[in-house]
Amino acid sequence: MSVICVAGARPNYMKIKPVMDALERRGAEVVLVHTGQHYDDSMNEVFFRDLGIRPPDRFLGVGSGSHAEQTGRVMTAFEPLLQEVAPDAVVVVGDINSTLACALVTAKAGPLLAHVEAGLRSRDWSMPEEVNRVATDRVSDYLLAPSPDAADNLRAEGYRDDQIHVVGNVMIDTLLANLDRARRSDVLDRYGLTPKEYGLVTLHRPANVDDPAVLAGLLKALGEIAADCPLLLPVHPRAAGRLAELGVPGGVRLVPPAGYLDFIALQDSARVVLTDSGGVQEETTALGVPCVTLRDNTERPITVEQGTNVLAGRDPARIVATTAAVLARPPAARRPELWDGRASERIADVLLEGGTARTRPRPT
Numbered sequence: 001m002s003v004i005c006v007a008g009a010r011p012n013y014m015k016i017k018p019v020m021d022a023l024e025r026r027g028a029e030v031v032l033v034h035t036g037q038h039y040d041d042s043m044n045e046v047f048f049r050d051l052g053i054r055p056p057d058r059f060l061g062v063g064s065g066s067h068a069e070q071t072g073r074v075m076t077a078f079e080p081l082l083q084e085v086a087p088d089a090v091v092v093v094g095d096i097n098s099t100l101a102c103a104l105v106t107a108k109a110g111p112l113l114a115h116v117e118a119g120l121r122s123r124d125w126s127m128p129e130e131v132n133r134v135a136t137d138r139v140s141d142y143l144l145a146p147s148p149d150a151a152d153n154l155r156a157e158g159y160r161d162d163q164i165h166v167v168g169n170v171m172i173d174t175l176l177a178n179l180d181r182a183r184r185s186d187v188l189d190r191y192g193l194t195p196k197e198y199g200l201v202t203l204h205r206p207a208n209v210d211d212p213a214v215l216a217g218l219l220k221a222l223g224e225i226a227a228d229c230p231l232l233l234p235v236h237p238r239a240a241g242r243l244a245e246l247g248v249p250g251g252v253r254l255v256p257p258a259g260y261l262d263f264i265a266l267q268d269s270a271r272v273v274l275t276d277s278g279g280v281q282e283e284t285t286a287l288g289v290p291c292v293t294l295r296d297n298t299e300r301p302i303t304v305e306q307g308t309n310v311l312a313g314r315d316p317a318r319i320v321a322t323t324a325a326v327l328a329r330p331p332a333a334r335r336p337e338l339w340d341g342r343a344s345e346r347i348a349d350v351l352l353e354g355g356t357a358r359t360r361p362r363p364t
């Protein structure tokens with residue numbers, strides 16, 4: 001079986017790596033396509049080095065742009081490549097513009113399409129990722145869900161049971177495979193941090209960082225929290241300009257985006273993590289580290305129901321109060337079922353058992 005695996009931006013690399021490995025272990029021929037949506041060393045190559053991902057077989061080099069420009073550039077570059085490689089299947093992960101672009105091209109070209117992380121729903125249509133998630137699922141043959149709630153969402157939208165496969169969480173495959181190595185990172189020494197005496201922050205959602213008034217409110221809250229618990233904030237490039245313009249309160253330290261192993265080490269030793277990231281909500285749950293999510297909703301409710309995640313929204317007073325409560329009484333948590341390091345093996349089972357039959361079991 002020949003399979004194109006697509007990756008394009010930071011949260012894709014840790015998801016695609018275990019899937020590629022599992023497919024190759026079963027003898028599948030894998031072609032890794034990198035769209036180039038993220039391109040800085042700190043958002044890109046560092047993950048290839050840390051995770052031992054081989055250099056991409058094909059690089060589309062699309063770069064940044066508006067949603068239409070970026071999505072269109074990926075589609076235009078991916079279409080001839082797909083024709084040339086003519087794989088049996090294409091695997092896309094997550095919810096970024098590259099995911100949707102390659103899904104749309106594949107759905108019209110013929111190969112089977114597998115979506116890893118199918119069924120996640122925030123029900124917040126102001127998020128570009130929600131559009132990407134819903135549209136990608138709609139044209140996929142294999143809906144590979146990380147948790148039962150995601151499968152429930154898909155059933156509620158009319159997908160049939162034989163299309164939905166609850167396989168677990170591939171991001172946790174990579175986390176568990178690399179945790180010992182991450183724990184050997186010297187990143188805490190480099191930043192002069194003591195385990196469990198600092199908080200870790202990430203911010204990159206457009207709703208949080210594009211509007212200076214909203215970002216200023218978040219920074220005010222972070223300043224108050226930092227009076228009790230100093231904060232480290234590895235800066236996503238989307239937020240860099242506005243953070244520099246606004247300036248950060250005392251106790252909040254800005255540093256460049258961290259590599260994968262360093263960032264897992266920083267999460268693992270944090271007293272609390274404050275974030276608007278999707279993946280970080282999951283990793284903190286798997287690590288048992290308290291997580292305060294700076295959003296009103298989450299497409300990953302299992303991290304709230306079973307894990308360490310608490311939604312705090314964007315109101316500064318609520319964020320400060322929620323964080324104080326979490327620090328005083330960290331949430332009890334367990335790791336969700338099937339977040340066991342074997343999700344990518346289950347994905348390989350599904351794809352290889354499904355074979356190359358070009359049946360498209362889509363909803364009618």
Ligand code: UD1
Pocket residue numbers: 009010011037038039040043064065070095096097098128129204236237238
């Ligand atoms: C994208 C994804 C988002 C994901 C995030 C992970 C979409 C719609 N959004 O958001 O779902 O959570 O990646 O980090 O696909 N930039 C750089 N260097 C880079 C990459 C980006 O400087 O290597 C800057 C550019 O100014 C760019 C901006 O960041 O315009 C935004 O990048 P983009 O890929 O469009 O979206 P993200 O906000 O990174």
Ligand code: UDP
Pocket residue numbers: 010011014202204234235256257258259260261263264276277278279280283
């Ligand atoms: N991450 C990282 N360095 C950082 C911030 C995040 O390695 O400075 C990792 C994090 O551990 C997780 C992934 O990047 O594996 C999450 O990506 P991101 O938050 O950019 O995207 P999202 O998950 O929100 O789509």
